[in-house]
Amino acid sequence: MNFVVLGRGSEFGSRCAPGFLSAIGDAVQALSQAKQLHALLVTADLSCHPSLPTKLLRSYANHGDIVSARHLFDQIPHRTVLLWNSLIRAHARCRDFSTAFSFFNQMRRSGVNPDGFTLACVLRACAEHADPFGASMVHGTMISSGLVSDSIAGAALVNSYSKLNFVNDAHQVFDEMPERDLVSWNTMIMCCSYGGNAHKGLELFHGLRESGEKPDGYTFTGLISCLRGSDLACIGEGIHGLCLKEGYTSNCHLRCALVSMYSRCNVLHSASLLFRSLSQVDLVTWSAFITGFSQAGECEESICLFREMMTSSQCAARPDSILIASLLSACATLASIRPCKEIHCFALRVGINSSVSVSCGLIDAYSKCGFAQDGFRIFEMMPRRTLVAYNTVILSMGSNGLGGEAMQTFVAMLNEGLKPDKATFSALLCACCHSGLQMEGRKLFNRMHSEFGVEPEIDHYVYIVKLFGMVGELQEAYDLIQAMPVVPDSGVWGALLWGCSIHGNKELGEIVAKKLYEIEPRKTAYRVMLSNIYAVKEKWGDVKYLRNEIAKEGMHKIPGISWIENINF
DNA sequence: ATAGGGTTAG
Known part of the structure; x- marks a missing residue:
């Protein structure tokens, strides 16, 4: 039934039965039809047709006409939950989350109780707005109103907490849910993918199957996104097989997740094979493929793939700021100004140069290519x-x-x-x-810990040891390393050995070098550094012994390389 | 109500 046919009924004016008008509401397709019906509704008695305003409001929202939606809302004195929900969802849809949230507060003040749909919508707004306080407030509302066992609001709460990186809270809500539907399981599995917790993700997948639910495309996409590192390549292949068997590989999100997974697991060959077998490739899949190469250290290849993407007829979509930021990171690794300028010009041409992530990528890439001043200018021009x-x-x-x-x-x-x-x-x-x-x-x-609450990690220790080493406070540096709450790695000990070598401290140098031989027995740089200390002290016998040892083991120091630019690239 | 790609970090 369409609106035009039904609309003939409106010739009878306000004598239409409420049910009849409501049926017209269902048939509204175009914005102009919604406006016609709106006019009719205002001349009629609004309270006669309780569900019609909601339908109209939804229709306005679907067409993105927020102004008319608000206008209609203001004209309606008796606001039901459904009407509030439509208004809140309308704002959430166009990503105006703060307005959505303020309507939620107005709704509560007006004495209308939210339902599961309201809360789900508001929780999404909290996640998108990075507002953990808002999410826990909604959580409190759910507990007090008994909606904590509502499956829709519950799944939304799990999702919101996990997007906000409140993994434990997400878990707790999930564990306490009286019944878990597929969406809740999927949400929890995706939560593991944000933190890269593959073990937990696989465990949940097992739990999902035990519970008798059948996994779907969302499940597999989430599960695949949990996998990272060479060790998990085999498991990734297994899950890929399962997806093939279940017939999910035509799903575009899932295929993209697979390409990305193979890159993250360092199986670039499989990533290529899969990517090249696709008949249609969208921007996100290209992006996953290109980024996969640069993250695996194949930065030149990733730039070449970008050029291929730009000249291929397969990809209709234009590159966006995410892809550009990723490519700039590849340029920074290459320390190569030509592709850096190429990507910068490209960003200018398509007008995404002022995006925050592109600006950050440009500052870094210019700096690493030796043109820091150009990066500073970009920083100064950033509006936010x-x-x-x-x-x-x-x-x-x-x-x-x-x-x-x-x-x-x-x-x-x-x-x-x-x-x-x-x-x-x-x-x-x-x-x-x-x-x-x-x-x-x-x-x-x-200050980093006492004033800002940031716990020092291994790379901070490397720097502080280097700073102690500079002024010859080697014993202090040694004591600091031994008091470290984390196990010191070769970077930290290496920094101390450097300090010993510039101050010619043979005794401590020997102790530190011994530790380094244990951690990285094949790395000759430490033996060379120690032999330099011996050489300064004119201990030629020890120098000879170390040099012989290096030669005897068939090891050789990897020479450092400096280059200006790879001109051919 | 849930999905795929990203920027800084010896």
């Missing part, structure tokens, strides 16, 4: 500077010897109200090392 932007520019300043500027930028960042994270302190300590700001570095190392 995020934590990542600050971290990137601080690192760029620090690694280009501008320690003082890096410290000033850190202060500016704090003044903007941004909270530093572990990458901020890595960048700052790196800056201190490069500029010899050893007192400043020590202060930062202490």
